[in-house]
Amino acid sequence: MKRALHIIMLMLAVCSQASGQQATTKKKAVDKITNGYEYVDLGLSVMWATKNVGAESPTDAGKFYAWGETKPKNEYSMFNYKYFSQTENEKIAGTYVAGKYTTGYTKYVSEIQAEKQGYDGFFDNKRLLDYSDDAARVIWGAKWCIPSLGEMNELCTQCEWAWIQMDGKWVYKITGPNGNYIILPAGGARFRMKTCYENEDGFYWTANAYAGPKNNGAYILHFNKDGHGITENETRYDGRVIRPVIKINKFQPRKEKNVIAP
Numbered sequence: 394m395k396r397a398l399h400i401i402m403l404m405l406a407v408c409s410q411a412s413g414q415q416a417t418t419k420k421k422a423v424d425k426i427t428n429g430y431e432y433v434d435l436g437l438s439v440m441w442a443t444k445n446v447g448a449e450s451p452t453d454a455g456k457f458y459a460w461g462e463t464k465p466k467n468e469y470s471m472f473n474y475k476y477f478s479q480t481e482n483e484k485i486a487g488t489y490v491a492g493k494y495t496t497g498y499t500k501y502v503s504e505i506q507a508e509k510q511g512y513d514g515f516f517d518n519k520r521l522l523d524y525s526d527d528a529a530r531v532i533w534g535a536k537w538c539i540p541s542l543g544e545m546n547e548l549c550t551q552c553e554w555a556w557i558q559m560d561g562k563w564v565y566k567i568t569g570p571n572g573n574y575i576i577l578p579a580g581g582a583r584f585r586m587k588t589c590y591e592n593e594d595g596f597y598w599t600a601n602a603y604a605g606p607k608n609n610g611a612y613i614l615h616f617n618k619d620g621h622g623i624t625e626n627e628t629r630y631d632g633r634v635i636r637p638v639i640k641i642n643k644f645q646p647r648k649e650k651n652v653i654a655p
Contacts, residue, residue: 428535435569454580457632474630529637583632
């Protein structure tokens with residue numbers, strides 16, 4: 394009787410252990426999905442999504458967005474950009490189109506850009522996207538967001554990059570310090586009503602606006618078969634793709650030191 398009782402207790406312990414292992418495995422799988430979107434831990438400061446905003450798969454470019462806008466559109470132009478304005482008033486000093494219009498940006502303008510780029514001299518010195526202007530946060534929800542310049546720079550400098558073909562498309566396989574990887578497709582960019590450089594170049598927005606005097610653009614990750622790196626001052630009203638990131642169990646307001654380009 395004692396032997397039978399011992400066997401039963403042993404079987405219950407084994408079943409309990411197996412159940413615990415299944416629960417652990419299930420929890421681990423759930424931890425890799427937030428709000429319906431998968432992410433990968435590359436061993437960096439943030440988790441990286443497995444696909445672009447609007448994409449069906451990791452090799453799909455997804456949708457194109459102007460910097461600071463949250464909806465794709467048919468045409469990408471300065472004159473239909475959300476934070477650009479022009480007013481017919483010859484008495485206002487500013488940048489003129491055909492001597493008739495004062496034009497300029499109405500948000501994310503540094504003080505040194507104000508005279509030539511701010512609408513009627515406007516500036517706010519905002520250098521990081523508000524979450525309300527972050528397409529990743531607005532569309533995917535939860536804690537998803539467009540990577541900051543610092544987070545994108547981590548991807549560039551701390552990972553191994555391999556230019557490969559996958560699903561008939563040219564992509565970069567980016568392997569993190571811990572051996573996990575993501576795929577970034579060379580989806581090109583949208584200029585006016587045309588997609589250019591598809592399957593040749595990748596153009597990915599960061600959340601940082603350019604702060605220097607040369608223009609009023611934003612920072613991007615740019616890559617092709619010859620290499621990869623951060624490009625400053627990309628025109629904000631053109632269409633680029635977005636690869637979201639997320640901080641798991643660490644809700645933090647977006648804070649990063651202003652980046653002042655030379």
